[in-house]
Amino acid sequence: MANFDQNDDSVVVIVGSGAGGGTLGNELAQKGIKVVILEAGARVENQDFINDEWASFVQLAWKDTRTTSGTWRVHQDFPNLPAWIVKAVGGSTVHWAGASLRFQEHEFKTRTTYGALPGANLLDWPITLAELEPYYTKAEDKMGVTRTNNIPGLPGNNNFKVLEAGAKKIGYKEVHTGRMAINSEPRDGRGSCQQIGFCFQGCKSGAKWSTLYTEIPKGEATGKLEVRPNAMAVKIEHDASGKVTGVVYMDGSGALQRQKARVVAVAGNSLESPRLLLNSASAMFPDGLANSSGQVGRNYMRHMTGSVYGVFERPVHMYRGTTMAGIVRDEAKMDPSRGFVGGYELETLSLGLPFMAAFLDPGAWGRSFTSALDDYANMAGMWIVGEDMARETNRVTLDPVVKDKNGMPVASVHFDDHPNDVAMRQHAYQQGAAIYDAVGAVRTFPTPPYPSTHNLGTNRMSEKPRDGVLNKYGQTHDVKNLFVSDGSQFTSGAACNPTLTIVSLAIRQADTISGMMSRGEI
Amino acid sequence: MREIDRRSRVSRRSFLHASATVLPAAAAAATGLGISAEAAWAQEAKTLKPATMATLVLMARDIFPHDHIGDVFYIKAVMPYDAKAGSDPASRALIEEGVARLDADAMDRHQVAYLAVPWEQQRVEILRGVELTPFFRKIRGDLVVSLYNQKDLWAKFGYEGSSADKGGYIHRGFDDINWLPQS
Numbered sequence: 268m269a270n271f272d273q274n275d276d277s278v279v280v281i282v283g284s285g286a287g288g289g290t291l292g293n294e295l296a297q298k299g300i301k302v303v304i305l306e307a308g309a310r311v312e313n314q315d316f317i318n319d320e321w322a323s324f325v326q327l328a329w330k331d332t333r334t335t336s337g338t339w340r341v342h343q344d345f346p347n348l349p350a351w352i353v354k355a356v357g358g359s360t361v362h363w364a365g366a367s368l369r370f371q372e373h374e375f376k377t378r379t380t381y382g383a384l385p386g387a388n389l390l391d392w393p394i395t396l397a398e399l400e401p402y403y404t405k406a407e408d409k410m411g412v413t414r415t416n417n418i419p420g421l422p423g424n425n426n427f428k429v430l431e432a433g434a435k436k437i438g439y440k441e442v443h444t445g446r447m448a449i450n451s452e453p454r455d456g457r458g459s460c461q462q463i464g465f466c467f468q469g470c471k472s473g474a475k476w477s478t479l480y481t482e483i484p485k486g487e488a489t490g491k492l493e494v495r496p497n498a499m500a501v502k503i504e505h506d507a508s509g510k511v512t513g514v515v516y517m518d519g520s521g522a523l524q525r526q527k528a529r530v531v532a533v534a535g536n537s538l539e540s541p542r543l544l545l546n547s548a549s550a551m552f553p554d555g556l557a558n559s560s561g562q563v564g565r566n567y568m569r570h571m572t573g574s575v576y577g578v579f580e581r582p583v584h585m586y587r588g589t590t591m592a593g594i595v596r597d598e599a600k601m602d603p604s605r606g607f608v609g610g611y612e613l614e615t616l617s618l619g620l621p622f623m624a625a626f627l628d629p630g631a632w633g634r635s636f637t638s639a640l641d642d643y644a645n646m647a648g649m650w651i652v653g654e655d656m657a658r659e660t661n662r663v664t665l666d667p668v669v670k671d672k673n674g675m676p677v678a679s680v681h682f683d684d685h686p687n688d689v690a691m692r693q694h695a696y697q698q699g700a701a702i703y704d705a706v707g708a709v710r711t712f713p714t715p716p717y718p719s720t721h722n723l724g725t726n727r728m729s730e731k732p733r734d735g736v737l738n739k740y741g742q743t744h745d746v747k748n749l750f751v752s753d754g755s756q757f758t759s760g761a762a763c764n765p766t767l768t769i770v771s772l773a774i775r776q777a778d779t780i781s782g783m784m785s786r787g788e789i
Numbered sequence: 790m791r792e793i794d795r796r797s798r799v800s801r802r803s804f805l806h807a808s809a810t811v812l813p814a815a816a817a818a819a820t821g822l823g824i825s826a827e828a829a830w831a832q833e834a835k836t837l838k839p840a841t842m843a844t845l846v847l848m849a850r851d852i853f854p855h856d857h858i859g860d861v862f863y864i865k866a867v868m869p870y871d872a873k874a875g876s877d878p879a880s881r882a883l884i885e886e887g888v889a890r891l892d893a894d895a896m897d898r899h900q901v902a903y904l905a906v907p908w909e910q911q912r913v914e915i916l917r918g919v920e921l922t923p924f925f926r927k928i929r930g931d932l933v934v935s936l937y938n939q940k941d942l943w944a945k946f947g948y949e950g951s952s953a954d955k956g957g958y959i960h961r962g963f964d965d966i967n968w969l970p971q972s
Contacts, residue, residue, distance in 0.1 A: 472957070587952075
């Protein structure tokens with residue numbers, strides 16, 4: 268395992284060890300490039316994960332204070348918890364559900380396909396599906412995605428069987444147990460899924476792909492990758508020429524440290540990444556690093572989400588088995604006759620009793636609420652993942668008052684649903700209820716969006732520097748040795764879970780960075 | 790399909806064991822008894838008044854009523870407020886003043902304290918009147934965790950809890966649903 272000197276200015280420093288940072292770190296290390304990953308959280312190995320929702324939340328979740336504003340209900344229900352993401356080595360690949368879907372071709376061209384939607388700030392990606400396809404293929408192989416590379420699908424659990432029966436009954440065609448980065452058979456040194464449930468609490472068996480026990484140990488084995496846990500990036504520094512030179516971070520003891528760097532890649536998820544760029548403002552970059560466009564922190568997307576639960580006369584036990592191995596894809600198409608642009612997926616979802624109580628209808632009490640929980644064992648559940656519309660005013664800013672223990676302003680997240688998001692959610696709630704009604708639900712209810720798990724768009728790619736923060740390789744338009752490697756790169760969010768695309772972009776970015784380094788361009 | 794035995798697993802022994810750190814022994818005897826200030830668990834409160842403890846328990850049941858759940862779970866959920874009040878005067882004031890407000894509203898409407906208001910529906914109307922107060926929001930918000938995160942209570946809702954230690958559900962019914970209509 269490598270151990271680099273803090274004054275070694277030949278290393279690539281990556282901030283974050285999740286889908287973007289962990290993958291990029293391993294890919295670069297495999298090419299012989301020296302990498303230091305600064306990870307804000309601790310290293311928790313999978314045998315230490317806890318099958319207990321609240322205890323696991325305390326163990327893994329990013330709980331540092333953030334603030335919120337806007338008309339989204341998360342602001343009212345969870346004002347200091349806008350996102351449910353992970354602060355630990357592996358980042359949110361520790362608690363992700365494993366759903367691994369490719370963008371559709373038109374989803375890279377939202378401005379062209381959807382038009383100039385009022386109140387939205389749509390933009391086409393500077394890359395196409397065709398350009399990303401070879402990297403999607405590599406990512407699916409790396410992650411062991413079911414229904415690709417001749418890997419069989421996962422078996423359906425009870426929750427899936429209810430979804431499947433109802434969906435087929437109302438005429439949906441594309442219904443299956445998903446493309447999941449969860450082993451349905453042993454692969455890559457990891458065993459197959461034991462149907463434990465608790466996918467969101469970290470996969471104790473390791474069947475689910477996570478950078479924690481795939482990319483990171485593989486990278487470390489090359490002797491070129493060092494992961495520093497409990498290292499919270501505070502500021503990126505630059506020289507008089509405008510090139511970045513290193514990252515200042517706080518170590519586990521609370522002391523500030525400085526790691527010099529040849530290249531810096533930011534992969535701290537879509538709330539912390541823009542925060543770090545904004546907190547790195549200087550005399551040369553008064554509005555924040557790489558922010559000449561003013562787009563850093565803007566166009567925050569979180570997917571149009573929500574859930575539908577159905578109560579049946581007899582037990583379902585939805586919590587048994589893989590949480591999200593079940594999908595209906597028929598509504599992911601582009602069909603404006605439904606009253607909105609973009610589309611959505613319906614995916615199985617279950618929460619344990621403690622989180623069901625917390626998220627079913629936050630703030631609710633009384634018998635309407637408790638009678639739903641009384642039927643917990645007879646519930647089936649699904650999650651809606653739809654494309655939401657980028658808006659300039661949905662954004663991450665630096666809170667003017669609240670600061671962290673380093674005295675740095677915390678991230679403040681403002682979000683208002685676009686009317687298209689509202690129309691799509693209404694449609695999805697109705698279709699979700701119809702699925703359960705078709706197989707005899709006695710009661711269905713929509714559940715409002717939870718704190719965001721898909722955080723996207725706050726450092727978006729753009730062809731023209733004035734429209735976004737990054738070029739098509741995730742390199743900042745303003746600073747040539749500064750990259751962004753997480754979901755904040757997304758120009759649009761598409762109707763699918765983002766991790767596969769983040770991993771594909773990271774593999775591609777590793778090729779870009781190593782090429783530029785070998786040519787002496789950075 | 791494999792269903793869950795929802796009968797109470799709260800034997801006196803296991804309950805005492807599980808709650809030894811937060812609950813006076815007397816509370817273990819509460820199962821089946823009414824909610825009153827004279828109950829031993831209420832009398833053992835060190836900082837809050839016994840009537841306050843009893844009112845919190847009834848309030849908890851009125852906020853999250855589950856008819857198949859015994860009082861002991863609600864008692865266990867609110868008991869930590871006594872220790873909290875002992876170390877934090879602001880908490881103590883919030884709770885004692887909040888309960889006093891409930892009693893005052895109950896006196897206005899029904900000429901008795903909250904604990905003596907006979908029907909749940911009448912008590913719920915009183916709670917509706919204070920649901921935006923910091924006191925109510927604090928109690929309701931805490932209960933979401935302090936009530937529903939009691940492991941002894943999960944089986945009563947048909948939830949099985951930890952699974953990896955039992956080998957997951959791959960051989961324990963992850964796909965055993967047998968009542969769906971055949972398509």
